[in-house]
Amino acid sequence: MPELPEVETTRLGLSPHVQGQTIRTAVVRNPRLRWPVPKHLAQLVAGRRIERLERRSKYLLLDCGGGWLILHLGMSGSLRVVPADQPPGAHDHLDIVLESGQALRLHDPRRFGAVLWQRGEPTRNKLLRDIAPEPFDPRFDGHWLFQHTRGRRAAIKNLLMDQRLVCGVGNIYANESLFRAGIHPATAAGRIGEQRYARLVDAIRTTLTEAIRAGGSTLRDFVNADGKPGYFQQQYFVYGRAGEPCRLCASAVRMVRIGQRSAFYCPRCQR
DNA sequence: CGCCAGGCCTGCACGC
DNA sequence: TGCGTGCAGGCCTGGC
Numbered sequence: 394m395p396e397l398p399e400v401e402t403t404r405l406g407l408s409p410h411v412q413g414q415t416i417r418t419a420v421v422r423n424p425r426l427r428w429p430v431p432k433h434l435a436q437l438v439a440g441r442r443i444e445r446l447e448r449r450s451k452y453l454l455l456d457c458g459g460g461w462l463i464l465h466l467g468m469s470g471s472l473r474v475v476p477a478d479q480p481p482g483a484h485d486h487l488d489i490v491l492e493s494g495q496a497l498r499l500h501d502p503r504r505f506g507a508v509l510w511q512r513g514e515p516t517r518n519k520l521l522r523d524i525a526p527e528p529f530d531p532r533f534d535g536h537w538l539f540q541h542t543r544g545r546r547a548a549i550k551n552l553l554m555d556q557r558l559v560c561g562v563g564n565i566y567a568n569e570s571l572f573r574a575g576i577h578p579a580t581a582a583g584r585i586g587e588q589r590y591a592r593l594v595d596a597i598r599t600t601l602t603e604a605i606r607a608g609g610s611t612l613r614d615f616v617n618a619d620g621k622p623g624y625f626q627q628q629y630f631v632y633g634r635a636g637e638p639c640r641l642c643a644s645a646v647r648m649v650r651i652g653q654r655s656a657f658y659c660p661r662c663q664r
Numbered sequence: 665c666g667c668c669a670g671g672c673c674t675g676c677a678c679g680c
Numbered sequence: 681t682g683c684g685t686g687c688a689g690g691c692c693t694g695g696c
Contacts, residue, residue: 396670426689451671468671469693488670503692505671547686563670653688
């Protein structure tokens with residue numbers, strides 16, 4: 394799920410049900426996520442009002458006034474709003490119970506997700522400190538990427554997934570963005586010029602924007618439904634399409650391993 | 665059974 | 681000795 398578009402879609406879907414709500418309590422059924430869920434989470438959050446639901450990179454941030462609840466969905470996490478008395482299913486590790494009688498429920502089979510409490514500003518948290526500007530921040534531009542990749546021999550696809558360089562992009566959208574920019578995923582980042590980086594930035598923004606738009610149609614699924622979290626099925630250009638024809642030139646899409654992750658690309662459109 | 669999966673921190677080896 | 685860099689490992693469960 395959770396690259397930036399999925400997290401943003403989650404934020405948009407949950408926001409009306411969560412914002413302005415006072416937290417009644419927190420129920421931790423399984424604290425064993427990527428890091429242990431804070432021991433006394435209920436005491437930390439009970440009685441606090443959720444002022445706003447924000448997002449930074451792939452992190453969801455709940456402004457609780459004086460402290461922030463930081464959520465990360467890892468590989469398999471999802472959040473939904475359910476009636477607080479709805480029986481939890483397997484892997485429903487945490488509920489944030491609201492005064493409305495609903496609960497924000499975290500589901501995460503692989504438990505790579507995280508729930509953290511941060512007093513004061515969330516940017517004080519070590520995990521958020523070194524993250525690159527948001528993709529739509531004007532500071533994130535071709536020059537930013539050009540500057541930070543000089544002398545670097547790593548494949549551009551790996552650096553696209555480095556949150557200190559590009560934030561919010563994971564394996565799927567790294568592949569998709571590189572396709573849109575016409576850049577081969579194995580290209581050494583240091584050998585790409587500023588013009589091509591400007592094009593890559595455009596490609597990243599387009600890719601993320603379209604994914605968020607695709608997710609918008611599934612927002613209702615974040616509330617009360619008992620099925621899948623409602624992450625949308627998008628039409629990808631290359632991701633997961635090894636052997637299938639490129640949507641632009643009909644060449645067979647290829648898959649290779651780069652940095653222990655699957656890379657998909659069109660050998661004709663991407664150089 | 666083995667392999668794969670949308671993330672990301674940590675620790676190691678290396679070169680300057 | 682200290683970076684920055686590039687890798688590999690590890691955390692988990694579920695599906696094919």
